[in-house]
Amino acid sequence: MANSAAIPTAPTARRESTRRTGDARKFLSAPALVYLILVTQVPFAMTIWFSFTNWNLLRPNSTGFIGFERMFRNFTRVLGNADFYTVLWNTVYLTVAVALVTFVLGMCFALLLNRPFPGRALARTLLISPFLLMPVAAAVLWKNVLLDPSFGLSAWLFRVLGLNSVYLVQEAPMLSIIGIVSWQWTPFVMLILLAGLQSLPGDIIEAAELDGAGRVAMFRHITLPHLRRFIEIALLLEIIFILNIFGHIFVITSGGPGLQTTNLPYQIFLEAFSRWNIGRASTYGIFAIVLANIVVLLFLQVLRHKRQEEAL
Amino acid sequence: MTAHAKGNLIWSGGTLLLAGLMFFPILWMIITSFKTEDIAIAFPPRLFFTPTLENWQQAVLSGPVLEFMGNTALITVASTALALLLGIPAAYAMSYYRTRRTDGSMLWMMSTRMLPPAGVIVPLFVLFNDLNLLDTHLGLILLFAGMNLPLVVWMVAGFIDDLPFALIEAARLDGANLWQEFVSVLLPLLGPGLAATSLLALIFTWNEFFFAVNLTTRDAAPLSVYVSTFKAAQGDLFIAKMSAAATAAAIPVLVAGWIAQRQLVTGLTMGAVK
Numbered sequence: 001m002a003n004s005a006a007i008p009t010a011p012t013a014r015r016e017s018t019r020r021t022g023d024a025r026k027f028l029s030a031p032a033l034v035y036l037i038l039v040t041q042v043p044f045a046m047t048i049w050f051s052f053t054n055w056n057l058l059r060p061n062s063t064g065f066i067g068f069e070r071m072f073r074n075f076t077r078v079l080g081n082a083d084f085y086t087v088l089w090n091t092v093y094l095t096v097a098v099a100l101v102t103f104v105l106g107m108c109f110a111l112l113l114n115r116p117f118p119g120r121a122l123a124r125t126l127l128i129s130p131f132l133l134m135p136v137a138a139a140v141l142w143k144n145v146l147l148d149p150s151f152g153l154s155a156w157l158f159r160v161l162g163l164n165s166v167y168l169v170q171e172a173p174m175l176s177i178i179g180i181v182s183w184q185w186t187p188f189v190m191l192i193l194l195a196g197l198q199s200l201p202g203d204i205i206e207a208a209e210l211d212g213a214g215r216v217a218m219f220r221h222i223t224l225p226h227l228r229r230f231i232e233i234a235l236l237l238e239i240i241f242i243l244n245i246f247g248h249i250f251v252i253t254s255g256g257p258g259l260q261t262t263n264l265p266y267q268i269f270l271e272a273f274s275r276w277n278i279g280r281a282s283t284y285g286i287f288a289i290v291l292a293n294i295v296v297l298l299f300l301q302v303l304r305h306k307r308q309e310e311a312l
Numbered sequence: 313m314t315a316h317a318k319g320n321l322i323w324s325g326g327t328l329l330l331a332g333l334m335f336f337p338i339l340w341m342i343i344t345s346f347k348t349e350d351i352a353i354a355f356p357p358r359l360f361f362t363p364t365l366e367n368w369q370q371a372v373l374s375g376p377v378l379e380f381m382g383n384t385a386l387i388t389v390a391s392t393a394l395a396l397l398l399g400i401p402a403a404y405a406m407s408y409y410r411t412r413r414t415d416g417s418m419l420w421m422m423s424t425r426m427l428p429p430a431g432v433i434v435p436l437f438v439l440f441n442d443l444n445l446l447d448t449h450l451g452l453i454l455l456f457a458g459m460n461l462p463l464v465v466w467m468v469a470g471f472i473d474d475l476p477f478a479l480i481e482a483a484r485l486d487g488a489n490l491w492q493e494f495v496s497v498l499l500p501l502l503g504p505g506l507a508a509t510s511l512l513a514l515i516f517t518w519n520e521f522f523f524a525v526n527l528t529t530r531d532a533a534p535l536s537v538y539v540s541t542f543k544a545a546q547g548d549l550f551i552a553k554m555s556a557a558a559t560a561a562a563i564p565v566l567v568a569g570w571i572a573q574r575q576l577v578t579g580l581t582m583g584a585v586k
Contacts, residue, residue: 025490026409032402032461033417039458040424046435109330117324123331125570129338132569134519136540137558141341144542145551151353153340183334188580195577195585233584240426247521251540265430265522272434273526281434289431296426300419303584 047289050282051075056275074283083259083267084284091263091291094178095242099235101182106189106234113190114197131187139251142180143169173253173261181248185241189234196230197223229306236299243292264288338562345556352552367556376538377557384518384534386449391456392513396506398457399464404498406465407472408480418466422582425462429522440527449532455523460513466582467512467575471505472498511572512579518565535561 052071078084113124130138147154149167158165169176200223208218246265249255255262255270262270264284272281344352346363371377406414436455437446445451475498483497499506521536528537539561542554569576578586 026405026411028405028409029402029417029465032398032465033421035398036421036424036458036461039455040427040432043432043435043439044427046438047432050434050438112323112327112330115323117320117327119324119328123328125573126331126335128569128573128576129335129566132515132562132566133338134521134536134539134558134562134565136521136536137562138337140539140542140554140558141337144544145341145344145555146337148551151551153357156356183337186334191577192581192585230585233581237581237584244428244430244522246430247536247540250521250525251543254543265428268430268433269526272437278434278438285428285431285434288428292426292428292431296423299426300423303419306584 044289047282047285050278051286053279053282055278074279075286078280078283078287086259087262087264087267087284088287090174090259090261091243094174094181094245094261094263095239097178098181098185098242099239101178102186102189102238103231103235105182105186106193109186109190110193110197113194127190128187130184131191133184135184135247136251138180138184139248142176143252147176169252170257173257177245177248177252177261180252181242181245185238188238192230192234192237193227196227200226229302229309232302233299233306236295236302239295240292240299243288243295264291338566341555341562342559344552345559347552349550349552352555367553368560371553371556372560375557377535377560380533380535380538381560383449383532384536387452387456387532387534388514388517390449390453391517392460392510394453394457395460395464395513396510399461400468400494400502400506402461403465403468403472404494407469408477418469421462421465425459425582433523433526436523437526445527447528447531447533451527452524452532452534455527456517456520459520460516463513463516463579463582464509467509467579468502468505470578470583470586471502471509475501508572508575509579511568512575514568515565515572518568 051074054073109127113120113127133141144152146152147168149155149165154168155165204222205218208222213221243263244265245263246269249261249263249266250269253261255266264287268281268284268288271277271284275281343359345367346365347358347361348364348366351358351361406418440446440451443451445454479497479501480493483493488496518534519536520534521540524534525537525540528534539558542550542557572579
């Protein structure tokens with residue numbers, strides 16, 4: 001596979017020749033579009049509707065619209081609650097921390113793998129594996145098999161280092177989650193940056209070498225600018241997915257202690273499925289959607305830039 | 313040996329060592345799954361021991377793992393098949409019959425894949441409840457097909473773009489109808505691409521947890537929901553069995569990912585990076 005970077009688009013000539021036929025075959029995309037509208041947009045619209053209601057499944061009568069003057073009550077309640085800001089901060093903190101850690105590690109691994117050497121395929125295969133591991137299985141593995149204060153591998157490591165065994169999950173819950181999620185997502189960033197590095201034309205590198213550019217100068221002035229779009233794509237896509245982190249928190253900390261590791265998805269889960277407050281959970285859902293959409297819009301913007309650059 | 317070659321050796325060895333370190337937790341899980349419970353908690357940890365299949369026998373082969381894995385397999389295969397069924401014709405139209413709206417539709421499709429699951433879980437739960445889809449295979453199949461559909465359209469459209477249009481024109485000159493065009497020209501050429509797309513859909517569906525844990529309880533619950541119940545080591549008895557179950561849950565996706573390595577980047581970025 002060529003490591004070029006492109007959004008799939010049909011060649012323009014073909015586009016012209018086929019459009020004129022006015023064939024009914026262009027409607028072959030209709031079933032997929034209708035299906036996606038049903039599966040994604042209908043629930044989306046319902047979330048907005050529910051957020052204006054006081055529906056609670058524990059009180060079956062309370063299913064209705066609260067009236068125009070009170071329709072934003074869920075929003076004012078949520079915004080007036082200090083817990084909301086804690087949850088929002090946790091969500092942003094977890095996401096940004098993972099993005100930073102995985103960016104640094106992913107870049108290092110991508111640079112290390114961007115040279116031919118015996119065993120490179122093996123190293124690559126080993127490196128991508130954490131990303132493929134089922135998230136809840138990774139959570140179980142770290143929580144019970146590796147970090148358990150009495151039976152885990154960490155207990156032995158602490159003793160070798162002459163320290164008292166500590167249960168990291170309890171002592172530093174958020175940092176543990178950040179560490180475990182970063183371990184899983186480093187390969188994601190690495191793969192995208194590696195594809196970027198390999199799409200750097202060889203003649204540019206040769207020319208720079210002939211001009212006597214040092215390694216650091218080459219990285220700063222040639223590699224990094226070339227990687228810019230790849231870095232943006234990797235980080236924005238990663239952020240879109242990390243905002244949704246749920247399984248790790250569910251298994252490792254259940255959002256605790258207190259609210260210390262509760263992010264937006266986990267808060268929505270609690271509102272909806274332990275307090276059965278449909279209206280309030282939907283209001284939190286709106287905030288999750290808004291937050292994600294900001295990042296998605298940035299991502300689409302980057303794709304547009306990338307396509308324009310490639311068209312030049 | 314020149315200094316240069318020696319430097320190379322250090323870099324290569326160092327890279328392999330670091331890669332091994334990243335992989336080590338998974339290796340440790342696999343090793344632990346072959347230990348007896350006593351050896352699994354032995355202090356200091358044992359690297360050499362007589363491997364036993366006891367945990368695999370008890371936790372995987374005769375335990376509930378196989379049952380949950382059956383649910384996961386059914387949901388994964390059926391939802392991927394449905395996504396391909398809807399997605400391949402759409403990709404064909406998007407690729408060969410472009411209109412002014414095609415780019416917009418493609419980007420819109422991609423954006424639905426990025427909708428936060430937590431933002432739509434409440435209405436989905438209500439809808440599933442009203443339609444009697446809670447804790448059914450069908451419910452998750454319909455939902456995951458929607459989740460994988462944008463992936464299928466983007467990837468397959470990319471593969472179709474790489475095919476020479478002349479092949480389709482030749483088939484049409486020979487009088488092939490739409491069905492023949494698909495079955496005898498397109499599908500055979502797209503074979504490897506469709507295999508890669510299916511493997512990627514498998515990776516996402518197999519590991520999915522958020523929708524699964526909120527929309528199923530027991531009958532249709534996939535393996536991820538079962539694995540999530542190992543929240544705590546229950547006494548000193550379960551670390552080895554837990555490892556066996558977690559390894560069994562993880563292996564299909566690890567293997568699928570290793571096989572589909574070359575298409576992984578394209579799939580993960582919805583074709584934005586090839």
